[in-house]
Amino acid sequence: MKSVKARIESRNYPSLFQAWYGIDMPEYPQTTNEQRLQAAAKHDLLWEEPLSQLGENVDLTLGLVWDHDNHGLATNFTAESLSHALENRKRMLELNPNMVFLFEVRWRDAPMSFLPGNSDWWLRNEDDEIVKGWLGGWEPFFMLNYNNEEFQDNVARQCKIAIESGVYDGVMFDWSGNLEIIKKTRKAIGDSALIIVNIHDDIHDGMEFQPYINGSFMELNPIDNLSLPVEELVLNSKEDVNARTWDNIRDALVWFEDNLQEPRINCCEVWGNRNDLSRMRALTTLTLTHSDGYALYADPNPLKTPDHYHDWYSFWDADLGKPIAKRVKREDGATLREFDNGTVIYNHYGNDSVEVTFNETRIRVSDGSVGKTFSVGGRDGDIFMKK
16 A cells, blocks of 8 residues: 555646545436546545544445544544444545545534533633534534643644544644644654645744644635626625635745645635636646646535535646746746656736746647647636647
C-alpha cells in the first residue's frame, strides 16, 4: 500500500477534494454504497464527520461512527462501522489509488447530544447557560469550552483514535482551529499523520499554526462583479457570508504552499452559482498554477441544502498529468504553468482578456476548440491540452 506521502505525490491534475458532502447531480446517483464510493473516488481527498452528516440525513462515505451516544466521550468506533469503513477505504483506493482520507473532530461547537448537559466541557455564560454556537445546521449547536485543558486533551485523544483505526490518514479542524488543540493533536498523532485546518485565506493563522499543520482548507466566497447570482439567496434576501477577495486568495494560497508542513495538502474551495463556469474555471486554474493543491467549486453555505454539495464538471476530467515547472507570470498579467500533457492559463480578476499562442495545435478543454491562438477573459482560466 502506498504511503500517504506517495499518494499525494503520485496523483495527476486537476486534483479535486470532497468537503463532507459530495457530488449532487442526477448523472451520479448515490443510492447504493458502491455508487457513493465511485462518486467520491473521483476526488483525490475527502473528509467527513459523522455527527453532522448523519444529523443532516446524508450518508457517510467511509462510514466510521463513534461508539458512544455522546460522541465527545467516545473511546472507540463501533465494530460494525469500523469493518464497513475499512472495506470502503479499500474499495476507494482500488478506484483511485491516490486518495487521502481525513476525519473531522469537533472542537469548537456541537449539538447537545455531543456531551451530557452537565458536562464541564460546555462553554457557559455568567448565568451558567450553555453558549450558543453555529445556528446553520439541522439543529442548534452549542459552544465547547475549548480553553479547558482536559477538553483539549480529549480532542487530541479522539484524533489519535481516528488515526489508529487505520481508516484515516489525518484529521481536519474547522472554524479556524485552536493553537493549543493543534499542538496537542500533533503530539498525539505523530509527525506522519496529516492535520488540515479551515483558515480560509488568513495568512496570520497560517503563521501561527505553521510548525504543526500540513495544509489549509480555504473556504471562500470572493466577491466580484462578474459572478452569476445564486438565485435562492437572492429570492430569500440572504447575503453571502465569508466574503473574500481574489487578491487575498491568491496571496494566501502561495504563502500556504510555500510554508506549511510537508506532505502538503492545501484545499482551495470557492462558492458560486453552479452555472457560473468562468468562476469555476478561475478557481480551478488558480489552484493549478499557484499550488500543487486540491480544488473544489461548491454551493454557498447559506443555501438550505447541506453545505459543499457540488456538480462534477467535465473540465475536471482533463488529464494534465503532473506539473513540470513552476508558474510563470506573463507580461499581460496572466499566469502560465506547464504540465506533462498541457498548459494551464489563469487570468486574475480585474485583468483584461489575454491572447495565448502556442507553437503547435492545442485543444481547449472548456469548449473543445482546436487551434494555436486563443483568448482567455479576466477572472477565468483554461486548460490547453497537447494533441
